[in-house]
Amino acid sequence: MIVDLAIVAVKAFLVLFMVLNLAGILGWVERKGSALIQDRIGANRASIFGFAGMGLVNTLIADPIKMLTKEDFIPAHGDRLMHTLAPCLALFPALVTFAVIPFGDVLVVGGREINLQVANLNIGILYIFAMASLSVYGIVIGAWASNNKFSLLGGVRGAAQMVSYEIAMGLSVIGIVIVYGTLEPQAMVRAQGELFWGWLPAWGVVRQPLAFLLFFTAAVAETKRLPFDAPEGESEIVAGYHVEYSGGKFLMFFAGEFAEVVTAAGLVTTLFFGGWQVPYLLRDGFYFPWGSVVSLAPLTVTILQVAAFTVKVLFFCWLQIILRWTLPRFRYDQIMRLGWKMLLPAALVNLFLTAAWIVVRRPV
Amino acid sequence: MIVFFILAFLTLLFSLLVVTQRNVVHSAMALAATLFVMAVLFLTLDAPMLGVLQILVYAGAIMILILFVIMLLNPLSIEARPAAWWMLGSLGAAALCLQLAALVHRPAVSAEAAVPASFGGPESIAQSLFTDFALPFGLASVLLLVAIIGAVALAQRQR
Amino acid sequence: MPGLSLLVFLPAVGAAALLLIPRGAMRALFSLAFGFSLAVFLVSLWIFARFDPNAAGMQAVERAAWIPAYGIEYIVGVDGLSLFLVLLTALIVPIAILASWTVHDKVKEYLFFMLVLETGMLGTLVALDLFLFYVFWEVMLVPMYFLIGVWGGQRRLYAAVKFVVYTMTGSLLMLVAIIFLATRNYQVTQTLTFGFQQLANLRLPFHEQMWLFLAFALSFAIKVPLFPLHTWLPDAHVEAPTAGSVILAAILLKMGTYGFIRFAIPLFPEAALAAAPYVTALAVVGIVYGAMVAMMQDDIKKLVAYSSVSHLGFVMLGLFAFNLQGAQGAVYQMLNHGLSTGALFLIVGMIYDRRHTRMIADFGGLWKQVPLLSAVFLIVTFSSIGLPGLNGFVGEFLILLGAFQAHPGWTVLATSGVVLGAIYMLWMFRRVVYGPLVRPENRLMADLSPREIAMLAPLVALIVFMGVYPRPFLSRIQGSARVALERVEAQSMAAPLVRVESAGERTDRGR
Amino acid sequence: MTTNLLRWIPLLPLAAAVLNVFFGGRWGKRFAGILASAAVFGSFLIALRVFMLLSPDAVLRDTLYTWIESEPFKAQVSFQADALTAVMLLVITGIGFLIHLYSTGYMAHDEGEARFFAYLNLFVFFMSVLVLADNLLLFFVGWEGVGLCSFLLIGFWYEDPANTTAGNKAFIVNRIGDFAFLLGMLLLFWEMNRLGVPSLDFAALKDAAARIAPDTAVLITLLFFIGATGKSAQIPLYVWLPDAMAGPTPVSALIHAATMVTAGVYLTARLNFLFVLAPYTLSLIAIIGAATALFAGTIAVAQNDIKRVLAYSTVSQLGYMFLAAGVGAFSAAVFHLFTHAFFKACLFLGAGSVIHAMGGEQDMRKMGGLRRRLPATYWTYLIAGLALAGIPPTAGFFSKDRILLEAYASPHGSLALWLVGWITAGLTAFYMFRQLFLVFHGTSRAPESVQAHVHESPAAMTIPLIVLALGSIAAGWLALPSRDVWDPWLQAVLGRSNPAEHGEAVNETLLVALTVGIALVGIAAAYFLYGRERRVREDGPLWGTLAQKYYIDELYDFLFVRPFTAAANWLARAFDPGIIDGAVNGVAGLVRGISASGRRLQSGNVQHYLFAFLIGTILIFVYWLRR
């Protein structure tokens, strides 16, 4: 009994550690990436004994230290308790969502099969949405507690945007859910192991291409990253809802945001790109369509799967960051119109088509 | 058993906060917390689907709406507490609570029924929802539609 | 269409016909209304002609099923008691319509209500089914309310509402009593009926009878009005238009006493016998009280109203003497009071039309200016005082004769009413008609116009005729009065109040 | 035996009255008077015819129709005429005709002449109905009818409020008397009914009289007597007669002297068989009669209005008649009534012509010295005055003497009664001749303007005077002690009551002498005091009280009228609106109050309602759990 708990604890710690670090690295990637894109050097001043590490030291060590040591400032008449609570509320859902995402098939250790997924809930997808909806709290409370017009405006915008895109995301995911017939992510990933016509791996994107597009856009909007950057819109409302935040709390917001990027990437890979699935790789080795079989040890298979998963997640994180530095910011009404008048109908159509397709193919 | 007591204590604590907090936002947050703990309570009662729904619907949507309205209206009224009225109200509530508690000792449920694993899961709920409760489901959706239209009509700023 | 139903519903038809005539055509409206009321009078004369004087029971009875489910039938009939009241109604209404010639606003509705009121009154008089009686009883109330409420004087609304509420409370109790009676009858005889004859021979235990009698008595006592319940009368009279107060005085007040002799006494003999001393006491108090209060009134109409209280006190005294003289005198006095007070109100109305005031102080010396009006006023005043040779005396004498046998003590007090009556009437007559013609306005008064003569002539003629030769009336009343009192006298034989010994036996007469 | 003659006696004047009412004014000035007088003369002729037909014990009957019939009670309109009625009829129609004749002159210049004659005829009609009635109810019709006519005639000149007040007073006081009379009638009927003879006819009453219970008889007779006092102005209810002088003088003469006031006496005479049964009532009547005679006599002495003196003298003479009735001498009472009608009518008419001559002046202090100017009036006035005083040759002497004799000698009579009667006789003579001297003798005290046109009355007025004067002499000779025509004539009706058999015959002449003596003394005193010129000063407390009629009117007003009106006022102003109306409106107010408090529950505050829910649920739970 204790062993199970221990295993879960390890898994949980491992996932948490991986996400937070990834968030930090993404911070650096973004800094350097944006510099590369904008043909500038990027942050490289901070160095330890002369070693700047291409700005790594700057973003990973200098910035966190600076933020942590800054004065924990609470605006006048702001709600003291709520002000400190808001960043936690922002960060908490982002981290927790990863618990449901499987990063590997099964690890057989000492006769025990360990499911490489922190929590195997049969209502995984709903859990994800539940946590996504919680993240709105952070913004709203943060905005209200800082007793600042700009933050209030940012908070309102953020809340409205997240709520509306949540619907679009939800509907698009339902398409996938119908196809796979289950709400449990691990089962979905395993289902993506099959092959269409013997050679094409049956990934989500292949079955539901439209759903993927909708989902990805909505996910980016959820994370409030650049194209949908109205809540933070520097040009109009300084820093949006976290204008009054500095130091540790801002760091939490910042980390929260990157954690959401990672989670979004994880979700996309799990739902649409077969999660840890490597094409033609089964439990005991590769089975290529053109007949050749390469048997592998279970451990190596697992390592391969986890690696595949990680690569996919990194790719999507990179994609989101690139997205940020290429697309201009949408006006707020454009965001809203996109959310309600384009994504939502599209998702409904997609849902309707998938449902029709299923009814036709599978006799009731 | 301990889990239940912890959760019960938290629920009562937060609900008391909801009622007694002078600042509206605080009571709103307290309500959110109560809902969250209730969701966990649901889980202990083998109702995972409802737990998540609770968070998704209640904590996620309704509370946001309430917070939204609070932010929009930004009411500053820190009301005075009329002691007499409070005492009266709480007395009434206490009396009601005693009555309900007294009810409990009636032999409502004989034995604890065995419950299949996927008891609270989406499949079993969906199963009975769309078979036995199809009509109420339809009505609920109409109700929601009406509520939406009503809310928009009411809250719309008369041009 | 048999006589009585024609009689009762002809005015209603008239009222309907009135609606067809445009509002403007005053003359057409009046002539139609007057024509219909005259037709009703002719029908009533025809019924009188066919009335067999010495048959005591109900005549010209018409019976038709109305609400068979509850045994409610449309039974109408007329006997000695109601015959002359019907004639009186049929006579007074055309006169009242003539009197309302001076009404100028909303004439159409006025005449409409007048005719509906006539239907109500005639219906109440001839109805023999208790439920039918109650329906007509209420029908009477509504038009009267409008007549007072719309065309009345300053405080008309107060008076109208008071009148309706007062009467309504009483009549509702009566309805309860009627229904209770019908159910008891159903329990006993298994036939659900509201017919008066069937209910009459139902034997009820005393205490039940007492309650029912009280319910009926309250409703009728308010209408009479008996002493403590009379305060609505002066207000209603003062505020009612001339025609309204004529009808109110001449006929509506008689409904109460008629109700007593027709329904209350025959249906509940023991209770009536037990209640007799109390009602007599109230009646006598009413006589003296009415006279004394009348003496102090400064408004002619109020004076005449209180005099009505006094006169009807006499009628009640006669009714509750439970002997033939009392009953006959009472019914006869109802007619007399109808004629004399009706004429009095007409005269007051005429004076009001000329001077627009009813205060006695504003008059004086009318004899010089309007001798004919004053002469009629003289005759009518002496009729209401009860001067022998005119109608008042015959009724009063018979009542006193009957009452003396039943309640000698109270009758002595009641006879003082004769003196008090003279006092306040003559006091008023002297102040209004005699005296020097001082006020300039009085000099402008015109004497009776032909229309007014046509109104007063029949009344004065009847007053004199009924005083000189009352026999045709008394003989017809006698039979029905004896029937009405049959059961009560039977009871009184059992518990002798005043026994009439045979000639031989000479005992000292105990009271 | 039956005849249809009697009905015309009342019907003729009624017909004339009706004609006068409708056409009197239009057919010329004199028409009304002539028509009225002719009608009354017709009745007089019929009355004479009836008188001829009648023998002392015969009764003529004339039944018209059944008036009121309510088994067992039955009243018919039927007339009877017996000896008593015949006498009364002659008085009514005879003197009535003379007065009508007189009125044609007296009322010549009055514009309401037609109305006057209509009322006068109506009066004669009612009086004849009263006298001719064969049952008490019809009698009562006549009784109240004459009351009505006196009201109309007293208040004839309605312009002056005093006249109409007097009229009202007369009617109301009469009405009080009628109140008692009515009760008497009711009691009598039920007593008769008890005896099995339910009728009020005089004949039936006479037969059943013996069987009536004694104490009831007393009560009945007492009530009738109270009625009589009201009509014939005896002690308690006489106050209306002096004020009745407000009417025209012929009215006073006819109604308030000759006929109406005597109705009471006629009643006692007609019901003598009842009164005989109640000795207690008889003695009461005698006492009241005597008292009234004396009382009125004293007041008459101090009156200055010529008509008031005569009014009080009438009251006094009526007292005499009731004194006679009280002692059982009904025929004497009727005889005095008969003679009194003549000389009192003559006196009144004389006074009328004096007033006519003096242009309406009635105060004796402003008259005097009319002896030469109004010779006819003076002589007739003197004769009538002598008759009133009771000087031998005149009728007054015989009738008054008969009464005094009966008062003394009759079984019911007593010395005291005679003594009172005797003193009043003296007083009567005194005030009569005081008036005579004041008005006719001495020097005229009228102002020049009035003296200028003093003239003797026209023939129409003087002829009746002369006839009446002769009558007041001749009337007495009907009952001369030697050949007494009067008593046997009325014997059948009034029963035997001749004092001669049981009184002491010897002192009869003594009594007569005494009465004549006291009369002469009265006349001498009057001559001495007022004969030549006025010497006595009419003032001082005694004179004041007499002049003010012992303040009786004020006493009545204080004892009865004032408290009664105060009570009525309180009832009308405070009790009726306050208590009774108050109760009615009070109920309305109460209902409104309750509903208002109910309304406060709906405070509109949502939380109050929710709290109510809470309380409700708790209660339900409490109930549910306890069950």
Place this chain on the structure above:
Amino acid sequence: MQAPIEYYLVLSAVLFAIGVAGVVIRRDVIVILMSIELMLNAVNLTFIAFSRFMGSVEGQVIVFFVMTVAAAEAVVGLAIVISVFRFRQTLDPRDMQLLKW
């Protein structure tokens, strides 16, 4: 080691009582709405407790409907509150008694 049902029922009873107290006592309409949500949750808890102990999933379905109704109610309630506030600038129920008699 499932807690017996009585505990859940008592808990929901207390929760319900607190919700009622909140509704009756507080002078702020939004707090009242929240108290109503609290009461509804107490009811949901009872339903789920019974469905767990009675073994029928219907209890939970009903909770599902209760939630939809609660959502609708909250939405319309808040809309009303907004319109009232815009008109009267107050959230005190005592000022919203336009429907007084």
